[in-house]
Each structure stands twice: as C-alpha cells, then as structure tokens.
Amino acid sequence: MTGLSSADASTVEKIAQNFASTPGPVIEILHGVQNALGYVPAEAIAIIASVLNLSRAEIHGVVTFYHHFRSTPPGRKTIQVCRAEACQSMHGVPLEAHVKTTLGIDYHETTADGHFSLEPIYCLGNCACAPSIMVGDEIYGRVTPAVFDELIDEEKASS
Amino acid sequence: MTTTVYIPQDSSALSLGAERVARAIQREALARGEIINIVRNGSRGLYWLEPMVEVMVAGERHAYGPVTPADVAGLFDAGFLKGKHHSLGHGRTEEIPYLAKQTRLTFARVGIVDPGSVADYLAHGGYIGLRNALSLSSAEIVNVVTDSGLRGRGGAAFPTGIKWKTVLDQAVEQKYVACNADEGDSGTFSDRMIMEGDPLTLIEGMTIAGIAVGATQGYIYARSEYPHACRALARAITAAKEANFLGQNIQGSGKHFDIELRIGAGAYVCGEETSMLESLEGKRGEVRAKPPLPAIEGLFGKPTAVNNVISLATVPVILARGAEFYRDFGVGRSRGTLPLQLAGNLKHGGLVELAFGCTLRELLYDYGGGSATGRPLRTVQVGGPLGAYIPASEFDVIVDYEALSATGALLGHGGIVAFDDTVDMGKMARYAMEFCAIESCGKCTPCRLGSTRGQQVLDDLKAGIRPDENLKLLHELMDTMQYGSLCGLGGMTPFPVRSALKHFPADFGPSRD
Numbered sequence: 001m002t003g004l005s006s007a008d009a010s011t012v013e014k015i016a017q018n019f020a021s022t023p024g025p026v027i028e029i030l031h032g033v034q035n036a037l038g039y040v041p042a043e044a045i046a047i048i049a050s051v052l053n054l055s056r057a058e059i060h061g062v063v064t065f066y067h068h069f070r071s072t073p074p075g076r077k078t079i080q081v082c083r084a085e086a087c088q089s090m091h092g093v094p095l096e097a098h099v100k101t102t103l104g105i106d107y108h109e110t111t112a113d114g115h116f117s118l119e120p121i122y123c124l125g126n127c128a129c130a131p132s133i134m135v136g137d138e139i140y141g142r143v144t145p146a147v148f149d150e151l152i153d154e155e156k157a158s159s
Numbered sequence: 160m161t162t163t164v165y166i167p168q169d170s171s172a173l174s175l176g177a178e179r180v181a182r183a184i185q186r187e188a189l190a191r192g193e194i195i196n197i198v199r200n201g202s203r204g205l206y207w208l209e210p211m212v213e214v215m216v217a218g219e220r221h222a223y224g225p226v227t228p229a230d231v232a233g234l235f236d237a238g239f240l241k242g243k244h245h246s247l248g249h250g251r252t253e254e255i256p257y258l259a260k261q262t263r264l265t266f267a268r269v270g271i272v273d274p275g276s277v278a279d280y281l282a283h284g285g286y287i288g289l290r291n292a293l294s295l296s297s298a299e300i301v302n303v304v305t306d307s308g309l310r311g312r313g314g315a316a317f318p319t320g321i322k323w324k325t326v327l328d329q330a331v332e333q334k335y336v337a338c339n340a341d342e343g344d345s346g347t348f349s350d351r352m353i354m355e356g357d358p359l360t361l362i363e364g365m366t367i368a369g370i371a372v373g374a375t376q377g378y379i380y381a382r383s384e385y386p387h388a389c390r391a392l393a394r395a396i397t398a399a400k401e402a403n404f405l406g407q408n409i410q411g412s413g414k415h416f417d418i419e420l421r422i423g424a425g426a427y428v429c430g431e432e433t434s435m436l437e438s439l440e441g442k443r444g445e446v447r448a449k450p451p452l453p454a455i456e457g458l459f460g461k462p463t464a465v466n467n468v469i470s471l472a473t474v475p476v477i478l479a480r481g482a483e484f485y486r487d488f489g490v491g492r493s494r495g496t497l498p499l500q501l502a503g504n505l506k507h508g509g510l511v512e513l514a515f516g517c518t519l520r521e522l523l524y525d526y527g528g529g530s531a532t533g534r535p536l537r538t539v540q541v542g543g544p545l546g547a548y549i550p551a552s553e554f555d556v557i558v559d560y561e562a563l564s565a566t567g568a569l570l571g572h573g574g575i576v577a578f579d580d581t582v583d584m585g586k587m588a589r590y591a592m593e594f595c596a597i598e599s600c601g602k603c604t605p606c607r608l609g610s611t612r613g614q615q616v617l618d619d620l621k622a623g624i625r626p627d628e629n630l631k632l633l634h635e636l637m638d639t640m641q642y643g644s645l646c647g648l649g650g651m652t653p654f655p656v657r658s659a660l661k662h663f664p665a666d667f668g669p670s671r672d
Binding site: 023024025026027028030031061062065066067068069084085086087088089090121122123124125126127128129130132134137138139140141142 | 170171173174175206207209342343344345346347348350351383384385386387388421422423424425426427438439440441442443444445459500501502503504505508509531540544574576577578579582587590594597598600
C-alpha cells in the first residue's frame with residue numbers, strides 16, 4: 001500500500017463494508033470514497049475489490065467509465081463549465097475560452113496553486129438561464145466573463 | 160399577523176441568486192419587526208422572472224421578480240407584504256398570462272407546495288390518486304393508465320400502460336420499478352423541476368406503479384449534476400416514509416413499497432434504459448442488447464417497469480381524475496399534456512405545460528418572446544442533443560409525436576433549444592459527433608468509432624478537402640451509425656447532423672470570409 005494513509009485506507013474499507021450487502025454497491029461506494037477523500041485513489045480500488053470479492057479490473061472499469069469519478073486529487077474548488085447546446089446558444093463557447101484563459105488551465109487540470117480544478121459538464125439542467133457553471137456545489141446561471149471574474153475573486157478572497 | 164413569503168429553492172432560481180435574496184428578506188423583516196414565514200418552494204417556471212418572490216395576501220399569491228438583494232429594502236418600503244405596487248410587481252401570480260394560458264396537470268403543484276411537506280402535499284390534492292389505486296386491482300390500475308393514452312415522456316413515447324401490463328404479466332415474485340431521472344438532454348429541465356418542486360408526486364406515481372405491476376421496491380436513478388434535486392428527493396422520501404406513504408403496509412392497505420435513491424456519476428448514455436439498469440447494478444453503464452426487454456428481464460435480471468420522471472409524476476393525476484379526463488386533452492395519438500421546456504436563446508425561457516397540439520411558433524414567440532439577444536431565430540433543436548434542428552421556415556409544425564416525426568424531427572423529452580442567426584451549424588453538427596464520441600459507452604463499433612470518424616470528415620469538409628467524396632462518405636458513415644448502433648446514442652447522433660446538412664448546407668464548407 002503506497003500513497004494512501006492508513007486513516008484513509010480504513011475510511012475506504014469502512015465505506016465499502018457499509019455498502020457491501022446493498023444490491024449493486026460499487027457506484028455507491030465510489031461516491032462515498034470520493035465524497036470523503038475528494039477522489040478515488042488507485043489504492044482504494046484494491047481495498048474495494050477485496051471487500052466485495054471482485055477483481056480490481058472490475059472496479060477500475062467502473063471508475064474510469066464515469067466522468068464524475070476522478071483518480072487524482074482535485075483543487076480546493078472544482079469549477080464545472082457546461083458545454084451543451086443551450087449554453088452554446090448563449091455564448092457558452094467564448095465563456096469556456098475565457099474561463100480557461102483566466103485560470104490558465106485546460107479541462108481536467110488543476111491550477112498550480114491548487115485552488116481550482118476545471119472540468120467540462122454536459123448539462124446542469126439550467127438551460128433557460130444559460131450559460132451555466134458550477135463552482136463546488138453551487139450553480140450559477142447567465143454567466144458572462146465579468147460575472148465569472150467576480151466569482152473567482154470572491155472565491156479567492158474567501159479562502 | 161404572519162405573512163407567508165415564497166422564495167424558490169429551485170436550482171435555476173438559486174443560480175440567479177435566490178439564496179441571497181432569501182437571506183436579505185429574512186434580515187430585512189427582522190430589522191423591521193415584520194413577522195414572516197418563508198417557504199422555499201419550487202419554481203413556477205417563469206425563469207426570466209427568477210428569483211421570483213411571492214407573497215400570500217388574502218389567500219392569493221402576488222409575484223415580484225426578478226428580485227436582487229438590492230431590491231429588498233425597496234420592496235418592504237412599497238408594502239410588498241400586502242401585495243402593493245412595485246416596479247418589479249406582476250400582480251396575482253395566477254393571472255400572469257404565461258402561466259394562466261397553460262394547462263398544468265403534471266405540474267399542478269410545482270412552485271405552489273412546500274416540496275418537503277407531506278401535509279402540504281395532501282392539502283393540495285396529493286395522494287388522491289394512490290387512495291383510488293388502493294381500491295382497484297393491479298389489472299384495473301394498468302387499464303386506467305392504458306386508457307389515459309399516456310406515453311413514455313422520456314422520449315420513446317411507448318404506451319406506459321402496455322409496458323406495465325408486460326411487467327404485471329410476469330409470474331415472478333421479485334419485480335422492480337426503476338425511475339429514469341437521468342435527465343441529460345441539453346434543453347430539458349422538467350424532471351429536475353418536479354424533483355425539486357413537487358417530489359412527492361413522483362413518489363406517489365412510483366408507489367402506484369409498484370402496486371400496479373406487483374413490485375415492492377423502486378429505485379430512482381438521479382444525476383450527480385443535480386445536487387439540489389437529489390437533496391429534495393432524499394428529504395421527500397424520508398417524509399413519505401415517516402407518514403407511512405412508503406414502507407410496510409402503506410396507510411393500512413397491506414401493500415408494501417419502498418424507494419431507494421441512487422445517484423449516477425456523469426454518463427449521458429445512462430439515460431438509455433438498459434445502460435441505466437447496468438449502472439443501478441453498480442457496473443459500467445454499457446448498453447444491453449434487446450431483447451430481452453427490461454419489462455421481462457430488467458434490474459438484477461428481474462421484471463422491471465422503467466419509466467421517466469414525467470411519466471410517473473403524471474400517473475397520480477390520471478388515477479385521481481380518471482383516464483378520460485387526461486385523454487380528453489391532446490390531439491391524435493398524442494394524448495394529455497406535455498411539459499415543454501423553452502431553453503437557450505429565448506427571452507422568456509421556462510416551463511410551459513400544454514395539451515398537445517400547439518405549434519412551435521406559438522411556443523417560441525407567444526411564450527418564449529423571441530430570442531434573448533434580439534436577433535432573428537435561425538433554428539431550434541427539439542428533443543435534446545440527438546434531436547433534429549428545425550429551421551425557421553418550419554416553425555409552424557405542430558408539437559406532437561407524430562407531426563414532428565413526419566418532418567424527420569423528434570419530440571423526445573420536450574426540450575426546445577433556440578439559436579439566433581449567429582449560430583454556425585457546421586460547428587453544431589461537429590459538436591453532435593464530438594458529444595457522441597465523449598459519451599459513447601464503447602460497446603458497439605458504429606457509435607464508438609463512427610463518432611470520431613464523423614468529426615474528421617466534418618473537419619475535412621470545412622477545410623474544403625474533396626467535398627463531394629467526403630459528403631458521400633459522411634452519409635454512408637451516418638447510415639452505418641443509424642442502422643448499426645445498439646442504442647439511440649449512436650443511432651440518433653446522425654439526426655442533428657443530417658438536419659443541419661439539409662437545411663444549412665452553406666455552413667459546412669470553407670468560410671467565405
């Protein structure tokens with residue numbers, strides 16, 4: 001076991017045990033692990049596999065299938081920018097470019113100071129108030145580059 | 160005297176600052192010694208007015224919006240707690256034309272009730288459908304739903320009653336109800352609005368479904384992209400359990416039904432029913448070959464009624480008011496009402512529930528108010544990312560399943576995304592292929608490879624490389640995807656591309672500037 005503290009390892013094991021008797025538990029467990037640790041470390045896969053008596057390949061396959069699960073630690077705040085059609089119809093594409101330039105990173109990357117991770121998302125269901133982004137668990141609609149800059153300043157000031 | 164003030168907790172209202180408005184109103188009321196009771200309701204679906212604050216005055220609700228925290232002191236000064244005039248005022252909510260012209264059956268309580276309260280739900284006609292269902296046999300419930308003409312609102316439009324009958328006819332002890340709440344289509348948000356604004360309607364509909372098909376366990380497959388909806392559902396499930404509307408021996412009827420909320424993990428393809436079942440089982444969301452139908456061999460290999468949120472949320476009103484009542488709305492084979500979602504570049508985006516039969520033009524202009532940017536509308540995409548683009552010359556089409564499909568389009572889940580005349584349809588077509596490549600489950604080759612190859616061919620067309628040859632190749636590729644893919648993701652990605660090619664061919668070559 002490398003890279004995962006024994007406390008984190010026991011958190012993963014506990015979560016896996018909690019769901020072990022639920023029907024179809026793998027995704028539930030992965031949500032639990034990501035909520036607790038911020039991501040699904042490679043080492044967690046072996047623990048989950050051993051608790052559920054499945055192969056590591058089966059768990060790895062589930063982790064990599066879903067966009068929501070990440071295999072690396074996120075920044076302090078994850079910013080998700082909607083790329084779907086309704087947002088595109090309201091200048092979502094220039095907003096995407098502005099977000100990337102402002103943060104200095106591309107999708108699936110984290111800023112050098114560890115503050116922000118950037119991910120694309122395909123529809124937040126806020127399509128009458130496009131374009132939309134999500135910062136952490138908070139959703140924002142009718143986002144312009146100026147609104148985005150304000151949000152980032154507030155985030156930086158509050159941390 | 161306590162005044163009731165409604166401030167939505169709907170995601171879109173929150174995205175426009177409803178939380179800050181709620182805090183500002185609470186603070187201002189305290190400072191002024193006004194006694195108010197804030198109810199966090201769902202949204203009425205008039206999204207250009209959100210955050211829309213309503214005040215109950217003499218049994219009627221008065222609307223103010225869009226409210227920002229800076230407006231709050233002025234609203235108090237003007238006497239909004241007594242429904243008095245203010246520049247943000249819209250008078251009685253029920254009389255706002257956008258709302259007054261609608262036929263809200265599925266959405267009857269959305270924006271009106273406190274979504275977490277069983278008592279409020281009961282006070283607004285909730286659980287009458289279940290009570291009626293409990294006095295009927297399973298077969299009789301299925302007959303009512305069949306006779307109502309309700310068709311699957313997820314997009315496939317398969318008759319709900321016939322699906323239920325198939326599940327009912329399976330002589331197996333363990334069966335399931337699985338609610339598909341994986342609303343991933345861009346331009347759609349009606350499922351989210353139900354889950355956030357009136358989740359007990361969905362829970363009641365699922366309970367009736369369970370009793371009808373003989374299932375005691377239901378699952379709701381919701382989205383990780385909808386954290387607010389997930390929280391509202393979880394609260395409502397707990398409230399329903401506490402009030403014995405879920406669990407063992409529901410209301411002393413001897414019937415059992417329970418619901419578990421499962422949250423997906425960001426995969427568009429999991430909105431496809433067999434992929435959703437795989438995901439509910441905790442696996443990669445790879446599409447299953449059909450047959451067997453899920454109604455015969457579904458979740459964990461057992462007979463499963465898989466229904467969309469809106470289909471299930473419409474069942475209570477059908478059981479409460481009868482099959483005929485519902486069937487009398489609509490046209491042709493499209494019976495009842497459809498909650499349409501006006502999205503994208505529209506001035507008045509929102510939720511419009513109407514009987515089938517209105518035209519696209521009425522929706523876009525009479526309700527939607529034309530484009531938000533003030534430029535002419537060029538096209539709309541109906542039915543999500545796999546739906547066709549309809550050009551402005553065809554806006555007189557009637558919005559029902561048959562009429563749209565006759566023009567080569569589809570209604571899907573009722574989402575309408577509008578674009579103004581600055582849209583580049585070559586880019587939208589390429590995006591359709593890109594989206595398919597990103598979201599393909601990878602099981603079948605036409606979808607997995609076709610989508611990536613489609614992007615390359617579209618890029619070549621754009622660059623002016625061998626246009627005739629590449630156009631022919633693109634059509635052949637799309638035939639392969641359409642007829643050779645296992646599910647609608649690969650099978651329908653050609654729809655937006657073909658419609659864009661047909662109506663806007665000039666957007667596909669090298670730019671003239």
